[in-house]
Amino acid sequence: MKKKWIISGVLSFLIIGAGTYLFFKITKDIPNQLTFTSNLIKATDENGTEQKVELKDLKEIIHETQKLVVKIELEDGSLGSGFLYNDKGDVITNAHVVANAREVKVNTTDSKEFTGEVIGISNDTDIAVVRVEGLKEVDPLKIARSRTAEIGDEVLALGSPLGFQNTVTTGIISGLERDLNIDNFQYEDVYQISAPIAPGNSGGPLIDRKTGEVLGINSAASNQGTIGFSIPITDVLPLIEGWSETPMTSLPSVSFKTEEPLYEGGSIEDYAQYVVNYFYEALNLGDYVTAYSLLGSSWQSKTNYTDFRKGYLDTTTVYVEEITLTNDGDTITAIATISADERNNGANKNVKYKVTYELGYENDQLKLLSGKGEEIK
Incomplete structure (x- = not known):
């Protein structure tokens, strides 16, 4: 009987000891492991409040983004790109894509064709907004409203280069605060990107590779290697939102109109x-x-x-x-x-x-x- 009592006591001691060890092991190691496997990053919203943004798979981001990127075509055959910005059917694009046009043809990735009306355009900032009635109530792309990109950030450029719709190219933010003057447009503090851009890409979104949020509007390219330039979305949101709330009744005249004039060297x-x-x-x-x-x-x-x-x-x-x-x-x-x-x-x-x-x-x-x-x- 005494022998059984001793064995029982030893087993109880071992069980309690193992449980205590596992408890401290879990409380110490598991939080450290979570630090390395978390799929969330910290970001701030437009009010400066810190939020956690979920990291997404590359193919998931491409799938979700492509269907909200459109090809814009004018009567003269010139092409550009745009992307759905809000649930009013408003599409953001470049001013040079829709310059001197009131109505444009808008094609979605599922081959639907709509007529869009230019409701806002600038003749010095290369930004315009096209309202597409057929895209009302469609969930738009998510905008990085207060978070700006940094050098080395991985990005995706989407659009219709050379007429190839549903095109995705990858790259990084390779430069910040670039200033350009092309024709009448002034580009100040724009992103320099390594993702290839060609005629037809203009107006398409620059997407954060990790979160799927819109960081900028792809606008110009250089003929020296694969260098592109994208306007930070945060810099032009007030202008865009103003046009969405109060559309222009008359549009300003833009002093040039050539097919993709902002591509330096279309040879x-x-x-x-x-x-x-x-x-x-x-x-x-x-x-x-x-x-x-x-x-x-x-x-x-x-x-x-x-x-x-x-x-x-x-x-x-x-x-x-x-x-x-x-x-x-x-x-x-x-x-x-x-x-x-x-x-x-x-x-x-x-x-x-x-x-x-x-x-x-x-x-x-x-x-x-x-x-x-x-x-x-």
């Missing part, structure tokens, strides 16, 4: 560089359908979609390091150095290639007519 060489960058951006996002659509008919006739996709499934990421362009008259030759992260027998390795593309027009669209590559040892 075929610039388009060719953009198409090559766009091709690899699509591959990085796993959007093989878009990448395949950039191939010319002759290339597609020799390589079906299934084989094309299979050829890139083991490529996780591709970086375009350098592009050299030569205008051969009817075609453009693009020679690029790329760095690819590839999976090989379960291991990842980085491989560099020299790739050569021939680009030319098919049905008014610039396509990759042929391509070849060789590994750089």
Whole structure:
């Protein structure tokens, strides 16, 4: 009997000891673990109140954002982009996209077409608002009303570059407080971004890669590499909200109107560089359908979609390091150095290639007519 009592006592002691250890272990370690696995970041609203913003998956952000980005088309055939700002059907875009127009055609990603009315436009700040009755009561994009971007922040640029609707390019905030003067518009304290921008992107949203919030309005690009400029949304919200509350009865005249006037250098060489960058951006996002659509008919006739996709499934990421362009008259030759992260027998390795593309027009669209590559040892 005494022996049983001793055994029972020892077991009770061990159980109590283990429970005490687990209690202190949990209270000490679990909070530390939560610090590293939290999917929330701190931000402030327009009243300066601190809030927690949920981090989102990249594909989720793209899916939710694309359906609220529209293509804007004028009677003269010029194109631009815009995005839904509120539940009144108001779409934010650039002034140069809708300059000297009262009504515009608005196309959504699900192929619906609406007529939009310009209810506000500035002739010195490159901002305009288009009201689309057919988009009333639709939940708009979330706006970062008080939080501004910082250098290194990952961003997405959405729009319809070169008429390709549903286009997403990725990059970072590569510069702050840039000042530009292009035509009559003054750009002050704008973001410099590394995401590729081309004609048709203007007016599209600059999206925070982590939260899905709108940080800016993509407005201009440089012909020197993939450098773009985006107007911080916080700088123009008062102007936009004023037009939404009290639409303009008469619109000011803008002294210029050319197709995408704010793209510095709209030559075929610039388009060719953009198409090559766009091709690899699509591959990085796993959007093989878009990448395949950039191939010319002759290339597609020799390589079906299934084989094309299979050829890139083991490529996780591709970086375009350098592009050299030569205008051969009817075609453009693009020679690029790329760095690819590839999976090989379960291991990842980085491989560099020299790739050569021939680009030319098919049905008014610039396509990759042929391509070849060789590994750089």
